[in-house]
Amino acid sequence: EAQVTQNPRYLITVTGKKLTVTCSQNMNHEYMSWYRQDPGLGLRQIYYSMNVEVTDKGDVPEGYKVSRKEKRNFPLILESPSPNQTSLYFCASSFLLGGANVLTFGAGSRLTVL
Amino acid sequence: QKEVEQNSGPLSVPEGAIASLNCTYSDRGSQSFFWYRQYSGKSPELIMFIYSNGDKEDGRFTAQLNKASQYVSLLIRDSQPSDSATYLCAANSGNTPLVFGKGTRLSVIA
Numbered sequence: 001e002a003q004v005t006q007n008p009r010y011l012i013t014v015t016g017k018k019l020t021v022t023c024s025q026n027m028n029h030e031y032m033s034w035y036r037q038d039p040g041l042g043l044r045q046i047y048y049s050m051n052v053e054v055t056d057k058g059d060v061p062e063g064y065k066v067s068r069k070e071k072r073n074f075p076l077i078l079e080s081p082s083p084n085q086t087s088l089y090f091c092a093s094s095f096l097l098g099g100a101n102v103l104t105f106g107a108g109s110r111l112t113v114l
Numbered sequence: 115q116k117e118v119e120q121n122s123g124p125l126s127v128p129e130g131a132i133a134s135l136n137c138t139y140s141d142r143g144s145q146s147f148f149w150y151r152q153y154s155g156k157s158p159e160l161i162m163f164i165y166s167n168g169d170k171e172d173g174r175f176t177a178q179l180n181k182a183s184q185y186v187s188l189l190i191r192d193s194q195p196s197d198s199a200t201y202l203c204a205a206n207s208g209n210t211p212l213v214f215g216k217g218t219r220l221s222v223i224a
């Protein structure tokens with residue numbers, strides 16, 4: 001089954017404790033991205049990657065790191081989480097269809113930073 | 115700053131009616147436009163996308179694009195309670211990142 005898999009789905013952590021949210025896709029998509037979703041603010045892009053070893057900042061990259069060493073994986077790293085990073089995170093991968101960049105989202109990871 | 119604007123709602127329609135969801139975008143260079151549906155606590159799911167002026171139909175859904183007015187809409191015919199969700203409009207050009215609106219919450223009343 002074609003899918004984007006994120007782990008963990010739920011996480012409660014404390015300020016300053018490094019964490020990684022993994023993302024993997026099995027569709028051989030070149031483009032992957034991370035979003036966070038907060039009430040009243042909608043979906044905001046954190047980082048994206050157009051291919052292996054190619055990453056770029058989105059709208060809200062502060063406090064996050066990413067890497068793209070393999071095509072299928074795109075982990076999101078919070079080196080020193082803070083309470084303002086409490087949010088619902090989505091990983092997505094995408095392909096071009098008729099010129100349109102069509103995203104498929106993972107199930108989401110709900111992160112709480114105390 | 116590229117922006118996509120949507121009315122947050124809630125938009126309430128009776129079961130069986132047509133729901134009309136609207137979206138405007140600021141970047142005239144936008145080429146592709148998407149509608150995603152998101153149930154509470156779930157991930158967005160693609161409903162359809164459009165990149166040519168006019169209408170595009172898929173089952174009960176019709177997307178409409180007017181590039182001159184920088185306006186995109188989604189019509190849902192014969193609305194069902196299961197259509198109650200938040201609908202996200204998004205736009206981009208080529209392989210650039212999608213810009214999402216904040217979503218319109220639709221409530222279909224049985």
